[in-house]
Amino acid sequence: MVQPDWLDDKQNITAGERGVRSGRRHELSLTVRFDDARWGVYQLPACGHAGIGEFFRFDWLIDWGDGMDERVRGISSSFGGEVSQGNLVHTYDSDGTYRIIIRPANNPSKTEGTAPGWLQAFGYTDKPMYDGTTREKLFPKGVDNLIEVDGILDDCAINIELEGACGEMFADCKNITMGPSFTFDSDKTRAGNFFCYKMFWSCCGDNFAMGNNFKLPQSLQKVGEAFCCEMFFNCRGSSFTMNDSFTLPQFIQEVGTAFCRDMFGEHGPAFTMGAMFNLPQGIVAIGNAFCAEMFQGCGDESVFEMNEQFNLPQRISGHVGSGFCRRMFALNKSDSFTMNDVFNLPQGITDAGASFCSQMFLGCNGRAFSMNQVFNIPPILGHVGDDGLMMMFSDCDGSSFQLNERFSPPDMTGGNHLAYGMFDGCRLGALNWRVKSLIAGNPALNMWFPPY
Structure with a gap:
């Protein structure tokens, strides 16, 4: 077996062993399984890039897990x-489970500046390639046989x-799960654009699940565009949820566009907030x-809940861009889902782009869902773009839904459909006297239509 000359640990790797149980650095483990040897072909993906046309060199030692x-x-x-x-x-001659180990051929060092890491070239794409005539999949081969990734x-x-450091790294790997050691480990304070896009x-x-030890780099203070945009989008399998300690880096102060848009969008029935x-x-x-579609459900019954401390950053003030919290929690129909006691919009926001909070809680009609006692629209909100508050609580017709007594949209101007259908389908008794007065005095807003 070829070993890098810097690797002191000479222990043999057993073919078929699952996961990097030792937690060793400088290796990535991929476990593949073949139930039919006629299709025993696996292709390591090397689509990693930093931008359009910015690709990376790689020099890897590959143990294919079958003695080769x-x-x-x-x-x-x-x-x-x-x-x-x-x-x-690589072609496997017989059925079975194989653990592929990727290591750097040369002694790796900590990356600085624009220097890529030894694994930077690794990664899938969300756009598979097919032969134009036969429609045979040219890349990636064997992706559906990949069942686990492990490593640090x-x-x-x-x-x-x-840019794009881990963007699309395992995109569309439908049968994969995380191994017990898989995680990030970085003390850097800045992440480029599209970090985990x-x-x-x-x-x-x-089978896809978040490993018990998986975490994001917690020292980050500044991140670029699309930081975790669509990171776990459409992970709707029956096992996927957060681990107990997973959170976003809490020292982040500067973010770009689409910070967590669709991070957990279209999640499955087992998913809930850690x-x-x-x-x-x-x-x-x-x-x-900023958080558009962040936890958008897919309409199925689920166990999704909001934990006790989750909140939007309350220090956000001034102008916020389009789609701030558009559909953030839409279609979460769990009978246990409701606002916690502290959740609120940042009260210092003064104006907003289009779709500010449109459909934010659309269809959240489980038996427990209601508004807490502090939630409100920012009181000094002036101008809001098109669809600003449109259908914000539409179809929230569960038996517990009730506005708190303080809740009321302030006097504001806005684009088309400013508050259209904001409470469409809600019980009249769920609305407080402030909102009832606003509806009665401003029929042109079309804020409320009775339930069918």
């Missing part, structure tokens, strides 16, 4: 990687300051689509 190993060199590409030595495609994404493996997008198999999860409370300014 080789050194593979090349450069990543949109087509799965261009190889100058070795092969990223540290500052030697991945430079999180680069679509990292596990559409990993929708019933006990420790929260948004970074020190954020003061944001771009567009």
Whole structure:
């Protein structure tokens, strides 16, 4: 077996063993399973890139888990990687489960500046490639046979300051799950644009689960656009939920557009918010689509709940961009889902772009859902763009739903459909006297239509 000369641990790796149980650095483990040897082909993905046309060189030692190993060199590409030595495609001669180990061929060091990590070239794409004539899938081969990833994404493996550092890394790996050691480990304070964009997008198999030790880098203070945008979008399998300690980095103060848009959107029936999860409370300014669709359900019954401390960053003030909290919790129909006692919109917001909070709680009609005693529209909100509060609580017709006595939209101007259908379908008795007076005095707003 080929070993890098810097690796002191010479222990043999048993073919078929699942996961990196030792938690060793500088290796990534991929477990594949084949139930029919006729299709025993797996291709290591090398689509990692930092932007359009910005690809990375790789030099890896591959233990294929069946007694074969080789050194593979090349450069990543949109087509799965261009190889100058070795092969990223391997054929297995018999059915079984195999643990593939990827290691750097040279001694890795901590990344600085624009230097890529030794694993930076690794990654899938959300756009599979097919032969134009036969429609045979050219890339990726064997992706549906990938059942586990394990290892530590540290500052030697991945430079999180680069654009798209882990973007689409395991996108559309439908049968994958996280191993017990899989996590990030970084002390960097900045992440580039698209850090975890679509990292596990559409990993929708019933075995997909967040590992008990998985966490994001907690030292981050400044992050670029689309930080965790669609990171776990469409992970709707029956096992997926947060672990007990998972949270966003709490020291983040500066964020870009689409910070957590659709981070857990279209989640499945087992998904709920972990006990420790929260948004970074020190954020003061944001771009567009800050938390749009962040926890949007898919309409099925589920167990989703809001934990006791979850809140929007209350120090956000001034202008917020379009889609601030659009559909943030829409279609979560769990009978246990409701607002916690502290959840509120940032009260210092003075104006907002289009779809500010449109459909924020649309269809949240489980038996427990109601408004807490502090939730309100920012009192100094002036101008709001099109659809600003449209259908915000539409179809919230559960037996417990009730506005608190203080809740009332302030005097504001806005674009088309400013508060159209804001309480469409809600029981009249669930509305407080302030909102009833607003509806009666401003029929042109079309804020409320009675339940069918």
